[in-house]
Amino acid sequence: MLRIEELYAYYGMAQSLHGVSLSLAEGDIAGIIGPNGAGKSTLMDAIMGLVRTQGSIKLDGHEIRGLSPADLVKSGIGYAPERAHLFPYMSVRDNLLVGAYTARADIERNLELVHDLFPVLRERWAQETATQSGGERQMVSLGRALMTSPRILLVDEPTIGLAPRICSAIAEALLRLNRETGLTILIAEQNVNFAMELARHVHVLETGRIAVEGPAQQLRSDPELAKAYFGH
Ligand SMILES: Nc1ncnc2c1ncn2[C@@H]1O[C@H](COP(=O)(O)OP(=O)(O)OP(=O)(O)O)[C@@H](O)[C@H]1O
Ligand SMILES: [Mg+2]
Incomplete structure (x- = not known):
């Protein structure tokens, strides 16, 4: 579904991704793990057209690198960025509705989905996100992406x-x-246990390059890899 080939990403003159390639099959859950500064967020920002890139990013075989973030959202890519980036003095409901800008016809259905997944957001719909707990804010961020x-x-x-x-x-x-x-x-996760619990495929990112990748099951059961990357 998503195929990234030889992707390079740059902040000004600084290069943060050095030829990253990875594929994501429809219906899969994939994890990008790696330490601080490895380039996890850069990779996500690159897919969303938020940083300067070279290389190829294809969605269903069509090149999407170079599209605007708004067009990428319209083409079906949702993004819950690091640290949520909510509007602090807007309500939970309004933060969710911001995500619905390009999918207005689906608002009722998506709100129902978000409330079903995170019932606390239904109860607290009028609360400003500035006064929410970190966990609730993360739920709003995921919810906004689902909208x-x-x-x-x-x-x-x-x-x-x-x-x-x-x-x-x-x-x-x-x-x-x-x-x-x-x-x-x-x-993208630094929390390896969390990523391994969810992901069926894992890609280990180190200083802007994929160091190791494979099925989560296989990486977990390789003692050398487990020791090097997962601490056990
Ligand atoms: N806005 C920016 N301007 C310049 N360099 C940046 C910028 N954002 C990130 N970088 C650099 O790009 C590299 C990758 O950073 P990135 O934020 O992608 O790492 P990360 O894996 O998401 O780390 P973390 O786990 O801390 O979130 C780092 O060397 C970082 O200093
Ligand atoms: Mg990051």
Whole structure:
């Protein structure tokens, strides 16, 4: 569904991705893991047309590199960026509706989906996101991305700073979305355990290059890799 080939990304003169290639099959959940500064967020920003790139990004065989972020959202790519980036003095409901800009016909259905996944957002619909907990804000961020009616969801570090119980709720919601709606998901994570719990394929990113990749099951069971990358 998504095929990235030899992707280079640049912030001004600084190069952050050095020829990244990866493929994501429809209905898959893939993880990008790697330490601080490895380029996980850059890769997501590159897919969303938010940084300068060279190389190829194809969606269903069509080149999408160079499209505007708005056109990428319209073509079915949803993005929940690192640290959520919500509008703090707008309500939960209005933050969700911002995501619906390009998918107005689906508003009722998508709101129902988001409320079903995260019931707390239905109860707190009028609350300003500035006064929410970190976990609730992460739910709004995922919800806003779902309001775009995505076929692929990019999620950047959804568990950062959250308690294990909230991480589990978010993992459960992502698994449900994948299982029940067939949503294809790409998750960037430093939280290796979280990523390994969800992802069927894992790509380890190191200083802007894919160092190792393969089925999560296989990486987990290789003692050398497990020790080098997963700490056990
Ligand atoms: N706006 C920017 N301007 C210049 N360099 C940047 C910018 N954003 C990121 N970089 C650089 O690009 C590289 C990759 O950063 P990136 O944020 O993609 O890493 P990451 O894997 O997401 O890290 P983290 O786990 O800390 O979020 C780093 O060397 C970083 O300093
Ligand atoms: Mg990041």
